[in-house]
Amino acid sequence: MTAVMEPPKKNAAADYINQILNLVKAKNPAEPEFHQAVLEVLESLRLVLERHPEYQEAKILERITEPERVLMFRVPWFDDKGKVQVNRGFRIEMNSAIGPYKGGLRFHPSVNLGILKFLAFEQVFKNSLTTLPMGGGKGGSDFDPKGKSDNEVMRFCQSFMTELCRHIGPDTDVPAGDIGVGGREIGFMFGQYKRLRNEFTGVLTGKGLGWGGSLIRPEATGYGCVYFAQEMLKTKKDKLEGKVCLVSGSGNVSQYTVEKLLDLGAKPVTWSDSDGAIYDADGIDREKLAYVIDLKNNRRGRIKEYAEKYKKAVYNPIDRKLDHNWLWNIKADCAFPSATQNEINAKDAANLIKNGVKVVSEGANMPSTLEATKLFLEHKILYGPAKAANAGGVATSGLEMAQNSARISWTREEVDDRLHKIMISIHKSCLEAAEKYGTPGNYVNGANIAGFLKVANAMLDQGLV
Numbered sequence: 222m223t224a225v226m227e228p229p230k231k232n233a234a235a236d237y238i239n240q241i242l243n244l245v246k247a248k249n250p251a252e253p254e255f256h257q258a259v260l261e262v263l264e265s266l267r268l269v270l271e272r273h274p275e276y277q278e279a280k281i282l283e284r285i286t287e288p289e290r291v292l293m294f295r296v297p298w299f300d301d302k303g304k305v306q307v308n309r310g311f312r313i314e315m316n317s318a319i320g321p322y323k324g325g326l327r328f329h330p331s332v333n334l335g336i337l338k339f340l341a342f343e344q345v346f347k348n349s350l351t352t353l354p355m356g357g358g359k360g361g362s363d364f365d366p367k368g369k370s371d372n373e374v375m376r377f378c379q380s381f382m383t384e385l386c387r388h389i390g391p392d393t394d395v396p397a398g399d400i401g402v403g404g405r406e407i408g409f410m411f412g413q414y415k416r417l418r419n420e421f422t423g424v425l426t427g428k429g430l431g432w433g434g435s436l437i438r439p440e441a442t443g444y445g446c447v448y449f450a451q452e453m454l455k456t457k458k459d460k461l462e463g464k465v466c467l468v469s470g471s472g473n474v475s476q477y478t479v480e481k482l483l484d485l486g487a488k489p490v491t492w493s494d495s496d497g498a499i500y501d502a503d504g505i506d507r508e509k510l511a512y513v514i515d516l517k518n519n520r521r522g523r524i525k526e527y528a529e530k531y532k533k534a535v536y537n538p539i540d541r542k543l544d545h546n547w548l549w550n551i552k553a554d555c556a557f558p559s560a561t562q563n564e565i566n567a568k569d570a571a572n573l574i575k576n577g578v579k580v581v582s583e584g585a586n587m588p589s590t591l592e593a594t595k596l597f598l599e600h601k602i603l604y605g606p607a608k609a610a611n612a613g614g615v616a617t618s619g620l621e622m623a624q625n626s627a628r629i630s631w632t633r634e635e636v637d638d639r640l641h642k643i644m645i646s647i648h649k650s651c652l653e654a655a656e657k658y659g660t661p662g663n664y665v666n667g668a669n670i671a672g673f674l675k676v677a678n679a680m681l682d683q684g685l686v
Contacts, residue, residue: 234270234277238263241282248287252335254562254587258342259286261591265669268658281677284686288341290314292388293334296362298380300373310381312360314394315341318679318686321392322358323348323615323622325399328406332363336562340399340586344615346672347608350647353619358394360385366401367521378409386414391422391625397618398427400561403473403518404439423625426618435621437636438614442584443477444637445613445644446557446605450582451485452648453603453664462486465553467578469493469546470560471517471524474584474611478557479510491548493560494524497538498548501531545569552576559584567592574600583607598663609651609668616643 245259263282270277292312300306311334314322324344327337337359345357362381366374389396398407407427414424421433428434437444451461464487468475471492479489488504492513501509509531516522528536537547549556549569556578558565562585565573570593573581581597582605583589589597589606597604617640624630631639647668654674655667680686 234267237270237277237282238267241286244283245286249335249338252338254339255335255342257563257591258339258587261587261594261665262342262346262669262673265666266673268660268666269670269673272658275681276677279681281680284680285316285345285673285676286342288313288315288338289317290388291334292360292385294384296364296377296381296384298373298377300376301370306377308362308364308377308381310360310362310384311337312385312388312394312396313337313341313358314388315357315359316345316676317356318676318683319349320354320356321390322394323355323397323618324357324359325361325397326402326406326410327359327361327399328364328366328401329361330363330365332361337361339562343586343608345676346669347612348615348619349672349675350609350650350668351612351616351619351643352646353616353623353643355395355615355619355622358396359399360396361399361402364401366406371405374406375409378406379413382410382413383417385410386417389414389424391424391622395423395618395622396425397615398473400472403427404429423622426621428621433621433625435617435624435636436631436633437640438617438621439473440477440480441617441640442474442611442614443479443559444481445616445640446474446478446559446582446584446610447481447485448613448641448644449605449610449648450555450557450580450603452645453580453582453605456652456662457603460485461555464488464555464580465490466555466557467491467548467551467553467573468557468559468584469498469548469564469588470558470585471513472559474559474614475557476510476514476517478559478584479505479513482557483507483510487555490553491551492524492527493548495539496523497525497536498546499524499527499534499536500548500551501527501534503533545572549573550576553578555580555582557582557584558588560588561585562587563590565589565593567596569593570596574602579603581605582610584611586611594665598665601662604664606665606668608672609647609664612647613640613644616640
């Protein structure tokens with residue numbers, strides 16, 4: 222009897238998932254990144270829905286794909302010439318079933334509702350995996366800090382926070398940084414929040430160390446991504462020492478991915494930014510890393526300057542007509558995509574596999590397309606999806622929140638130790654969930670399922686929320 226009943230149950234789950242996908246596309250037109258993120262999660266959840274029809278009966282998927290609140294607002298500000306500029310601000314408060322909304326603010330011309338919904342949706346499951354009590358949210362603006370003076374950035378941040386401050390708080394919604402939002406921007410926004418609300422609270426994470434910030438926070442996403450790769454390799458009785466590693470990007474995540482790779486004896490050989498990529502066959506050492514940190518964080522220069530200083534490095538400008546990225550076509554053992562979403566397409570994934578890459582650990586949010594992800598899984602690559610592999614950043618933001626609440630500061634060693642243990646725990650949760658639901662070694666299914674179950678069960682416990 223069981224054998225006869227099983228196929229209809231599977232069909233019922235698949236039909237339900239298709240209904241949800243069609244509903245999401247109809248309600249959120251012209252938002253391909255959000256559709257992609259939902260599809261990637263729901264494909265994994267078919268395995269759960271076949272065993273747990275109660276989630277379908279309670280319409281958990283309909284609820285979990287609909288943001289609890291979407292904020293969109295005007296941000297007017299004066300530039301240095303005294304001219305009025307106008308940008309658009311956003312905050313997507315996606316899900317608060319297990320804690321206050323938590324997720325970064327992104328300042329970049331590409332920011333729109335669809336991208337922020339995808340990021341907020343991913344954040345819900347990522348935060349769930351960290352073991353910390355944090356819901357999911359994301360926000361930002363189409364403002365571009367590049368080329369702006371400090372005073373222009375300050376005036377924009379103050380105007381942005383003047384509206385955002387009505388909607389956030391240490392027990393409601395705690396934003397952090399993301400692309401285009403570093404320590405400078407967090408400082409300006411925190412100052413304006415404090416001024417308007419007359420309270421000094423842990424309302425933002427990524428703060429300066431002298432006023433409520435946490436040690437290791439800038440390093441956390443990169444460090445965590447490498448720790449996750451290390452755990453994946455341990456399942457094959459292997460290690461990072463001696464491995465040649467491709468790292469994309471040259472911002473915060475990339476810099477500290479490279480630093481931790483060096484700590485563990487690996488050999489990083491690439492950097493990139495929106496203009497192009499460099500390949501340094503000799504390897505990136507600590508002196509070269511320090512140069513890039515200064516170049517990007519202080520001088521705000523372009524990565525091509527690296528090849529001008531280190532003559533053996535090769536620089537290739539981005540060619541948007543190509544169907545692949547030159548950086549992912551270099552012989553290596555491991556890849557750490559740490560730049561932006563969908564930077565690895567199917568051709569890039571095929572090139573990585575052809576050139577011997579056995580480990581892909583995602584530092585950026587959703588850097589691989591669905592087609593690329595499928596190729597990695599088909600070829601049994603140790604593939605750490607972003608919501609698991611890059612959860613170290615938000616995990617350490619959660620640790621910053623804990624320190625703020627207790628009015629204490631932990632040492633660098635304490636925070637790094639807690640981060641390392643959280644990444645080990647995330648890896649274990651993904652591995653166990655993948656095994657339990659019949660796809661051993663599939664970290665995509667494991668991350669999606671483990672993250673979903675905690676949030677879905679909280680929603681069931683809390684009634685119709």
